[in-house]
Amino acid sequence: MNHSHLSLAGIGAGPFNLSVAALLQRVPRLPHAFFEQKPAFNWHPGLMLRGARLQTSWLKDLVTPVDPTSPYSFLQFLVEHGRFYAFLNAEQPAVSRQEFAQYLAWVAQRLPTLTFSAQVRKIDHRRDRFQLRFDDRTVTADHLCLGTGTQPYVPDFAVQHLGKQVLHGAHILNAPRQFHGKRVAVIGGGQTGAEIFLELIGERWGECDSVAWISRRDNFEPLDEAPFTNDLFTPAYVQHFLSLSREQKQTLVARQKLASDGISPSTLVDIYQSLYEIQMVQGRNKDYALMPGRQLVQMQRHGDHYQLQVQHHRQAEEWLEADVVIFCTGFKSVVPACLEPLVDRIHWQEDGCLAMQDNYRIRWQGSERNRIYAVNASRHHHGIVDPQTSLMAWRGANIVNDLLGQPLYQLEQAGMVQWGVREPDKVRVVA
Ligand SMILES: Cc1cc2nc3c(=O)[nH]c(=O)nc-3n(C[C@H](O)[C@H](O)[C@H](O)COP(=O)(O)OP(=O)(O)OC[C@H]3O[C@@H](n4cnc5c(N)ncnc54)[C@H](O)[C@@H]3O)c2cc1C
Ligand SMILES: NC(=O)c1ccc[n+]([C@@H]2O[C@H](COP(=O)([O-])OP(=O)(O)OC[C@H]3O[C@@H](n4cnc5c(N)ncnc54)[C@H](OP(=O)(O)O)[C@@H]3O)[C@@H](O)[C@H]2O)c1
Structure with a gap:
């Protein structure tokens, strides 16, 4: 062309x-x-x-x-x-x-x-x-x-370790993987972390020796898909959002995190049911550690593996050993x-x-x-x-x-919620 x-x-x-x-x-x-x-x-x-x-x-x-x-x-x-x-x-x-x-x-x-x-x-x-x-x-x-x-975003302290054993989840399928007998740590409790954890316990890349899933969030939190939450994803809500101050916007973006970045409830059910099947029904007693409420704060290489320093939000520090670390810590602009x-x-x-x-x-x-x-x-x-x-x-x-410079496409669509201040003539005055 x-x-x-x-x-x-x-x-x-x-x-x-x-x-x-x-x-x-x-x-x-x-x-x-x-x-x-x-x-x-x-x-x-x-x-x-x-x-x-x-x-x-x-x-x-x-x-x-x-x-x-x-x-x-x-x-x-x-x-x-x-x-x-x-x-x-x-x-x-x-x-x-x-x-x-x-x-x-x-x-x-x-x-x-x-x-x-x-x-x-x-x-x-x-x-x-x-x-x-x-x-x-x-x-x-x-x-x-x-x-x-x-x-893909990884914390600064991890950048120097990126390679075959330390990777961002966004690249998991970009190369053949073999995690048989390895201790694997998944960092991040969003949808990417959830999907990769599910694949690991399903032994897609071999039978891991252990899998630890660390999430900074207080629990493995679901995506909020309720109707009024979905109204946040409408033109009417965006129009309202645009009228807010920068500070108000910042507060709302943080508060609305689970409307956009939670884990699909169906994925959480798949994970729970898989764990039940493996641990209870098959009685395999696998070393799967589900660790919410924690942040990975540092990592060091020791020989052919890594030591992970994990900060529990309300209690002491924990140390974890891993051969493979998969960062599912999100994406950055x-x-x-x-x-x-x-x-x-x-x-x-x-x-x-x-x-x-x-x-x-x-x-x-x-x-x-x-x-x-x-x-x-x-x-x-x-x-x-x-x-x-x-x-x-x-x-x-x-x-x-x-x-x-002209409206080729119609942009207005009605929403169900009155997000902004109602115009005075529409407010019913109670005597
Ligand atoms: C696994 C995954 C699943 C997702 N699923 C959903 C979902 O179900 N629902 C949802 O709402 N959102 C989802 N998202 C979030 C979001 O919708 C996607 O990330 C989406 O791909 C964003 O689209 P984009 O066009 O902005 O960026 P990208 O898809 O990243 O595309 C950007 C493109 O720009 C190209 N590029 C970059 N620099 C240059 C350059 N200098 N010259 C030429 N080309 C360049 C890149 O090669 C790339 O192809 C998902 C995200 C991920 C990671
Ligand atoms: N199938 C699909 O449709 C699909 C698949 C993948 C992704 N997606 C979408 O793509 C977007 C990105 O998803 P994502 O899961 O890659 O990223 P994400 O939703 O931003 O999740 C990143 C997670 O990493 C945590 N984290 C960051 N640094 C950490 C640290 N040092 N220690 C412990 N935890 C840390 C974050 O905690 P905080 O929350 O506390 O920051 C968060 O839980 C989302 O909108 C998601 O819904 C969709």
């Missing part, structure tokens, strides 16, 4: 930018392209574990919430693959991550505006346009849409290296977060004619929904509307 000069250049083609790209198909006369460093679409391949299911409804796909007649919907995918009736009859509680990844890859294949094996190395701004440098060419664009995702030349021209909050606008633009010194949109970079500004798929189509539609 020839990219002489673009109106919009997307950096990264994960699900979030893929949604923007799919929604832009309704705008044929806007020259745009999305650049992805991978050779083909591949959604978190290192964590594509058997049986893992989406934590979000498949109806909240790349397009349906704002464009249900789009040819890029999950329903269209089912019909085209001849799976529609079988999918319904399977009565699955949630679509598998594998099938949703197939859907995403199918959309990616059909979009003519994606370019793979194209890592954006450097972005500069000269003479009213952005310059995107690749290994083999330069492309210019009026606007950018950053969709480079998040990076990072400024992509390619943005380095622009970093001084971008506005930052005092806490180091990007200064964002409600319309997903980053505040920067450039003019209106050169906008930088960002997806999955503003949990601090748009709330807990930002790193989730729930509103990806709605966010994509916001970006497309803003780019066009």
